[in-house]
Amino acid sequence: MEQFVDLLHHIKNNLLKEKASDVVVSGVISDSSQIKFANNKIVKTGTESLINVGIFFVRDKKIVLTNFKELAGFSGDTPLDIAALNVIKKQTNNLTKKLVKFSKNLEPKKDYYGIAKGPFTYKKIPETFDNKIANLSEEKKVDFVISGINAALTEGAKRTNGIFQTAYNKNFLVTSHNVESQSKGTSAYFSIRALLDKESSGHNTSSERTLKNLDIENTAKFAGRIAKLSKNPVKAEEGIFDVVFAPMAIAVLLNRVGEATSIFDVEAGISFFANKLKSKVANSSVNLIDDATLAGGFGSITPDAEGVPTQRNVLIKKGILQTYLHNTSTAKKYKTKTTASAGLISPGPYNIILEKGNISKDNLFAFVKRGVYITNVWYTRFQNYAVGDFSTIPRDGMFLIENGKIKKPIKNLRVKENMLHLLQNISAVANDTKQITSWEVSIPVITPHVLVKNVLLTKPVA
């Protein structure tokens, strides 16, 4: 790996010779595997190995991003001989010329204010690397999948679909401003959708950084239970309901909430938090955090993309919007401090955490005289991102709640809401908590069950 880091420095130094003011060179070496299953059978395996080197180059406030691709020589365990390494280094000279030529007549970004100045020291984030995942055998991977499928079937499901995925990454960063960092991480992700029939299903995921925290059996059992419970759903009438959102469902919406705190989204007109700093944007029971240093957090990493040690950021405190997410440049523009959220172009969250409340999930249900329990949502789309008007479709088990108890499975409804209205109508947050990543939850969300009052649910007219 020394040679790889040496190459990153070489690229950086080449660009500094061309009078770059800021250079960030990042390297990621990743190996991953996937097993996909459908209808209780394995339908495909995936094996991947990638090395990516990304370059952020600034000269006279002209910003260019590119990559360096001649990396096959670093793929083995044997170090490159000097001659081979020098060939690769010469190829970086070609890239340098190309970068300088590309940037020559670009317009400067007048509101660009530079990158972070190091050096920094980085604390290791606990529970983000597990040798057991990095070296997980083929047999064990397949056994995990089989155990998940069987667990869902024993709970009453007839079919199961999903994936089991493991990844091992090594991350490197060098900058023109005295930053150098190396870190490694692992992850394991199990997703299972259990179906009883076409209209009855449950979905659950387990997203963890260490094997000991991965819980395939209970994840699958929950999915199977929901599938069985949702047998023979009846068409529901539309109306305004109190809704209990399960973690998988609310995570989709909280993902967007977290993204909307990025100053990039605010400027681009896709955030409903624009002009709302220090305003009440949610119910007082809502405390939302972004924490890249969370032990075992699926998105946990340090440093950020420009080398600043990541940190815990309070996004919403007792319902009040505390901060937007910034990198060094945007922070200077807005006369504030970086939140260590680079994204060199677009800052963003790493792990979005809705702080848990004081009541149990059962007691949360007890608040609901007549309402709906939504276990998952899908295909969230906005009429207006800046205002926050959207709709999303409940998927998998959805149930009518009466007097605090699940009464019967229902179908055919759509959530039509406004994000700020929804956040302000969160009336209770349970004390259970689950880490979710999924198709529509690209930034990990850690959340309990949540009760939202007065949610509009619509149905098709024909």
Added chain:
Amino acid sequence: MSEDLADFAVQYASKLGCSYAEARLEKTDSTAFVLKNGILEASGFEEESGLGMRFIIKNTLGFVDTNLLDKNKIKFLINKSVRLTSTSSKITENTLLAEARAGKKSYFVKEKIKLCDVSPEEKISLLKEIEENLLVTKIKLPSRYLSLGDWKIKKYYINSEGTKIKSEIPRVNLFYLLTVANGQKTAQRMWQYGSVGGWEVTKKWKLPYLLKQEIVDLEKNLKFGKKPPKGIIDLVVSPQIAGIIAHESCGHPFEADRILGREAAQAGESYLTTDMMGKKVAQTCVTLVDDPTVSGAYGFYLYDDEGVKARRKFLVKNGIITELLHNRQTAKVLGAISNGSARASEFDKEAIIRMSNTFFLPGDYSEEELIRDVKLGVYMKSFMEWNIDDRRFNNRYVGSEAYLIKNGKIAYPVINPAIEITTPALYAAIDAAAKNFELHSATCGKGEPMQGIPVTHGGPSLRLRKIRLSK
């Protein structure tokens, strides 16, 4: 491109006992530019090469991908993947492929103005020109996001049955999200234009003029728009809405891998079942096709990523469910032959069934004639919000630029008319198709890991009878 690496990969996999192997070597050169509120946010260029391969061993499908184009690395990865796949055969679904004719073919899409010959400044000048045209209207635009990208993919595909396909396809795409304000109210427009071809396609789009007109009309909608009518009305939808209907409620549910349950975990399944083939679901004026071979269209290709020749597929013909979208695996299961619908977005993704260019065929009427025959209705010209459930049954489309139709004439703008309707009711309501025709580009998502693939959707304007608008 080191085609010999792809050849080697297939030979090596076959030597290890794979009953089938294919490799797809890709080289992509791209540039990208983002203009946010008039400021050049970032510019970039990238070169990426990689190999993606599939193989079948012990009747189980394996996929390998890497950007480390080194023989030893590829060998190592294939060995690793074969071990995993062989172990997985414990509970294999038994992957079998329908026969496909082997062939050797090369094709490329011509660039009249080569993308690599266009300077970054000239590409940015398009974004700048659009920005200037928007600002000159003096309409309040609190945010303007414009993103321009182009990429050329050189692909070399080979399989163990003797098929070899080489292709070069350049693409250009411009995405935008504009926010129009009038007092405290705002409305947004999010859309994209994309084509295969060189830089010349951007001139055909006439975007500086088009986007200017869009915000003028959107502002009028915002300023003067009234509530949409209640009760039962008729609806005339423009090609933009016809297109999203075609894509969401026909193209997707007709993907055979959904019907067979392979994508149930995320992308979902389908309301369609195989025993519905030949069923009449719409009036005779409704014909819907998926056609990769449409020249210049964003979803264009001539051979799919299994090396099968592409052709037009009649999904719904004269109102009757006629054909599904197949790859070789679904074709084998359902007793068909592949109709060339397998696509992968990049080298590091497996090829799965995807749409290409999905559209209603035009009819005989002018758009004016469709409108003239409406006593009370809504003309929906563009949309912003839309979604559909994962069985493709429960649709929602919300108008952005939209108008009341009264006694056969456009009367005034209406605010966000919404239709929320099941697919059978939607198709049964279509009673006429106009003879205008537009194709609009989009990026369609499917698969785990997610693959965003370039497609178009469109058709003519359509009329739907007796619809109740939703909240």
